[in-house]
Amino acid sequence: MSNHVKISVKNLFKIFGPHPKNALHLLEQGLNKEEIFKKTETTVGVQDASFDIYTGEIFVIMGLSGSGKSTMVRMLNRLIEPTTGQILIDGEDIVNMNNDQLVKLRREKMSMVFQSFALMPHMTVLQNAAFGLEMDGIDKPTREARALQALEQVGLESRANSMPDELSGGMQQRVGLARGLAVDPDILLMDEAFSALDPLIRTEMQDELLKLQAKAKRTIVFISHDLDEAMRIGDRIAIMEGGSVVQVGTPEEILQNPADDYVRAFFRGVDPTNILTAGDIAVDSQVTIIVTDGKSPRAALQRLIKNDRDYGYVIDSIRKFQGIVSADSLRELIDRPEYPQEISNAYLADIVPAHTNDSMQDILPEVASNPWPLPILDSAGGYLGAVSKNLFLRTLHRSEPEESIEMTV
Amino acid sequence: MRIFNFEEQLIPLDEWVQTSVDWLVLNYREYFQIIKAPVAISLEALEWLFATLPPFVVILLFALTAWRFAGKRVTIFSVLTFVLIGYLGLWEDTMTTLSMVICSVAFCAVSGIPLGIMAGRSKRFEMFLRPFLDVMQTTPPFVYLVPVVMLFSIGTVSGILATIVFALPPIIRLTNLGIRQVHPELIEAATAFGATPWQVLRKVQFPLALPSIMAGLNQTIMMALSMVVIAALIGAGGLGNPVVQGLNTLEIGLATIGGLSIVLLAMVLDRITQGIAQR
Numbered sequence: 001m002s003n004h005v006k007i008s009v010k011n012l013f014k015i016f017g018p019h020p021k022n023a024l025h026l027l028e029q030g031l032n033k034e035e036i037f038k039k040t041e042t043t044v045g046v047q048d049a050s051f052d053i054y055t056g057e058i059f060v061i062m063g064l065s066g067s068g069k070s071t072m073v074r075m076l077n078r079l080i081e082p083t084t085g086q087i088l089i090d091g092e093d094i095v096n097m098n099n100d101q102l103v104k105l106r107r108e109k110m111s112m113v114f115q116s117f118a119l120m121p122h123m124t125v126l127q128n129a130a131f132g133l134e135m136d137g138i139d140k141p142t143r144e145a146r147a148l149q150a151l152e153q154v155g156l157e158s159r160a161n162s163m164p165d166e167l168s169g170g171m172q173q174r175v176g177l178a179r180g181l182a183v184d185p186d187i188l189l190m191d192e193a194f195s196a197l198d199p200l201i202r203t204e205m206q207d208e209l210l211k212l213q214a215k216a217k218r219t220i221v222f223i224s225h226d227l228d229e230a231m232r233i234g235d236r237i238a239i240m241e242g243g244s245v246v247q248v249g250t251p252e253e254i255l256q257n258p259a260d261d262y263v264r265a266f267f268r269g270v271d272p273t274n275i276l277t278a279g280d281i282a283v284d285s286q287v288t289i290i291v292t293d294g295k296s297p298r299a300a301l302q303r304l305i306k307n308d309r310d311y312g313y314v315i316d317s318i319r320k321f322q323g324i325v326s327a328d329s330l331r332e333l334i335d336r337p338e339y340p341q342e343i344s345n346a347y348l349a350d351i352v353p354a355h356t357n358d359s360m361q362d363i364l365p366e367v368a369s370n371p372w373p374l375p376i377l378d379s380a381g382g383y384l385g386a387v388s389k390n391l392f393l394r395t396l397h398r399s400e401p402e403e404s405i406e407m408t409v
Numbered sequence: 410m411r412i413f414n415f416e417e418q419l420i421p422l423d424e425w426v427q428t429s430v431d432w433l434v435l436n437y438r439e440y441f442q443i444i445k446a447p448v449a450i451s452l453e454a455l456e457w458l459f460a461t462l463p464p465f466v467v468i469l470l471f472a473l474t475a476w477r478f479a480g481k482r483v484t485i486f487s488v489l490t491f492v493l494i495g496y497l498g499l500w501e502d503t504m505t506t507l508s509m510v511i512c513s514v515a516f517c518a519v520s521g522i523p524l525g526i527m528a529g530r531s532k533r534f535e536m537f538l539r540p541f542l543d544v545m546q547t548t549p550p551f552v553y554l555v556p557v558v559m560l561f562s563i564g565t566v567s568g569i570l571a572t573i574v575f576a577l578p579p580i581i582r583l584t585n586l587g588i589r590q591v592h593p594e595l596i597e598a599a600t601a602f603g604a605t606p607w608q609v610l611r612k613v614q615f616p617l618a619l620p621s622i623m624a625g626l627n628q629t630i631m632m633a634l635s636m637v638v639i640a641a642l643i644g645a646g647g648l649g650n651p652v653v654q655g656l657n658t659l660e661i662g663l664a665t666i667g668g669l670s671i672v673l674l675a676m677v678l679d680r681i682t683q684g685i686a687q688r
Contacts, residue, residue: 107603
């Protein structure tokens with residue numbers, strides 16, 4: 001993914017109510033939402049939000065209801081007017097746009113999918129899908145052809161002449177999606193688009209979205225309160241609480257390094273073994289033994305004893321993984337001077353290193369069945385670190401701070 | 410207490426009104442006569458049309474409309490009604506009444522639907538309009554009959570003007586309601602897809618408010634018909650005439666057939682417009 005910034009939000013505020021300027025002033029003085037509401041009867045919707053959204057990524061904005069995520073997405077196409085701040089789309093500040101520019105922006109660059117579907121009940125499925133094109137003044141044959149193409153993409157071309165209320169919820173949202181796709185937007189805003197669907201259909205729609213995204217990379221801003229959904233489809237996630245963006249990052253980053261208790265509480269109950277990979281959790285804290293100029297088994301044993309470890313990870317000068325030795329296997333070799341005294345003769349048998357992209361689920365059997373921490377390699381065979389049983393369990397029990405994991409390994 | 414002495418009239422509002430109406434009549438009667446012109450022209454055209462068309466053509470037109478929008482039963486009912494009215498000897502009066510109703514309803518629709526739309530889109534305009542609608546709906550028509558006659562003189566056209574005042578509120582109110590009932594999410598969706606406010610109105614709000622607007626139109630028609638007798642008091646022609654005449658000369662029979670025709674005509678128009686509204 002290119003890291004070209006598509007949407008850049010800078011110090012964005014939204015204050016609802018009669019005296020937004022007063023409230024802004026109070027915010028600067030450090031008062032919180034409740035105090036400001038008591039004083040001025042204004043509600044802080046979004047507070048000092050700043051983040052970048054990259055071209056072609058699915059960016060999930062997640063938070064509980066009232067966290068300001070719906071307000072946030074509506075400011076991106078100015079259905080809601082920001083109080084202060086900047087929103088740059090392709091480098092252009094949309095907050096200062098006049099009505100004509102805004103209409104042009106909405107027609108050409110972005111479309112939106114709604115939680116309640118918001119299909120026009122007096123129009124057929126085809127007319128609904130063609131709605132954005134109709135607003136843009138595109139002639140009937142062209143727009144209907146393009147709308148039909150969009151309906152094909154979501155598998156609904158056969159229902160083009162139905163009315164929306166004849167379709168099931170899942171199908172209606174497919175029409176909503178087709179309406180969004182028909183205008184061929186750079187940016188697709190999806191406001192809790194799948195939240196009203198039942199779980200099976202929701203998963204199906206998520207897969208559908210990922211499939212469409214694989215074909216044509218759009219920048220998708222997806223609002224959700226569902227963490228599993230965010231984890232499944234999000235390239236990056238922004239977590240909002242009380243109008244503020246508390247953390248932005250990839251699902252793995254946030255899962256491993258929650259910014260605060262709110263984020264941590266959010267992630268409790270998520271099964272990390274599907275999301276985290278061996279590379280994410282591997283720690284390079286084991287004893288490594290570099291095999292250069294025939295280092296003797298005795299020196300290796302000394303190193304293990306000094307570090308109070310049972311296993312040593314043998315790598316070459318460019319950190320390529322060679323094998324694992326144990327204190328016992330080294331002693332055995334030293335006790336038999338008739339063998340060549342090379343470390344390679346003390347390697348343990350049956351070592352199956354894991355790959356950095358294997359999920360925790362994949363490596364679980366190996367971690368569980370062997371006494372030694374499982375070595376994790378990158379795609380070139382380089383040693384990245386190891387995962388011990390202890391580390392594995394600590395990762396599952398994420399409420400422990402990171403530091404203690406390092407210490408107990 | 411002095412201030413609660415209600416023995417004498419402290420506010421001579423009646424005199425003020427009297428004086429201002431007199432002043433208006435004295436100085437601006439010509440202008441009010443000009444206002445009459447569009448109504449007068451439309452009415453003449455309609456009356457000429459219904460007077461020229463042979464009765465069976467009128468009956469056929471109603472039958473076809475009823476057949477198209479309201480079904481077999483309403484069609485049969487409409488035909489029987491018009492035939493009965495014809496045999497009662499009230500065909501001409503009925504055609505005059507029909508012209509008056511169509512004329513006043515047309516003016517109500519042309520002014521009421523835009524006003525209703527504006528009220529539906531602006532809270533402030535709705536607040537501004539509301540007291541006027543309340544006054545129009547609650548003031549007994551007899552109260553404004555006299556000033557209307559003074560300013561516009563007697564006759565069918567004045568009757569129509571009074572009818573417009575009486576029948577306008579429902580179409581404004583129901584148009585306003587219909588526009589407001591459109592789900593805000595649909596307007597949000599249209600806006601998100603780059604619709605201008607005019608496009609939102611034309612493509613989303615108006616089509617979705619149409620059933621409510623049609624209900625308003627139906628109410629306006631009913632109210633226009635109920636003004637027929639009152640309008641006859643200031644010299645408007647039509648089915649009100651036999652009723653008023655019957656009351657004045659105690660000819661119960663004449664009043665009855667006039668009343669019966671009004672009721673039947675109202676039922677025909679109601680059923681047909683309801684049929685159209687449900688489409």
